[in-house]
């Protein structure tokens with residue numbers, strides 16, 4: 001039975017929804033949110049983990065192999081951040097579709113932090129670019145300040161995202177946060193809630209993530225003579241170490257995090273998360289780094305699956321907090337708009353999918369070649385298709401616009 005205040009809260013949350021409804025069944029947005037969040041966090045792992053490793057390796061740069069590892073990780077971090085940002089937009093949009101009352105309330109309660117987020121990101125990225133230009137052979141120790149500043153700013157970004165997530169699932173506390181002792185606080189300057197184990201969990205995930213990435217990296221470059229065995233062996237050894245400690249940290253922090261979740265034992269994906277992380281930990285704890293030669297891609301795949309499981313567990317925690325209050329995303333009003341949904345998916349899969357397939361295939365092949373790369377038949381064909389579909393899309397886009405405009409032109 002619901003208590004009266006909960007019933008009120010449920011009505012309040014439901015009233016805050018977009019009265020226009022959503023254009024497709026909520027379950028679609030929920031899955032897309034979980035999937036795209038997993039992609040986002042995979043690249044966040046490379047940013048936080050790769051950046052930290054770049055710093056750690058920089059400290060040992062007198063050894064040329066470590067210096068090279070530091071420079072490689074600096075580039076990985078730089079590129080991963082651009083992908084983490086782009087891939088963060090998707091779950092942001094999907095959250096706003098089915099959890100709009102929670103997301104907006106949480107953002108408004110800490111508005112200054114939300115606005116500061118974008119500046120911290122820009123500043124952090126700039127610092128990382130400076131470090132990336134200066135992290136050359138013979139670089140002085142002072143350059144490290146750029147890297148440390150950047151990592152602290154990235155961590156701050158992660159903290160803001162984390163606070164927003166936590167605040168959004170505690171609607172019963174919003175009123176007290178908004179108006180402590182009845183006096184409204186409009187500053188948006190306060191951080192009202194966070195969970196240390198949950199936040200730190202993502203740093204352990206970053207250590208594990210960059211470790212697993214290095215195992216795959218060492219395998220990927222095995223045929224290139226400019227990636228000699230001693231360098232790849234160092235990468236594999238460091239990757240193995242970071243992954244082991246990262247998974248251990250994830251297991252410990254997940255237990256602490258889940259211990260604070262109400263009715264945690266009733267959520268199957270919290271169990272699944274523990275099983276996935278423990279299995280990976282045991283697999284990595286056995287054997288020596290050499291035993292992982294040739295298995296980098298396999299472990300990369302397993303890590304992606306475990307990240308997806310964590311994503312589902314996060315969603316379960318959210319539902320566990322909101323359903324008892326009377327907020328069920330599945331009951332969102334649907335105003336089915338097949339045309340726009342179809343347009344979205346055909347654009348996403350057709351235009352985005354093909355252009356991405358071309359880019360990924362080309363980069364994958366090009367990276368394996370020493371010296372100039374000449375595209376093979378498949379990649380050349382993919383590029384033709386990708387170009388054709390982008391041009392067709394542009395023609396349809398402007399064609400429909402012109403048609404509608406002219407038809408309504410009097």
Ligand code: HEM
Nearest residue numbers: 044085088089091092095154155157158161162165198202
């Ligand atoms: C350096 C930059 C960033 C870092 C380190 C970072 C880190 C994180 C972390 C750790 C979480 C999980 C929080 C939790 O579950 O407690 C998260 C969630 C999320 N991030 Fe990021 N993030 C970054 C940038 C971005 C950007 C630029 C966007 C959007 C454009 C974004 C969108 C999201 C979204 C939508 C969520 C899920 C929120 C929810 O529904 O609970 N992130 N991020």
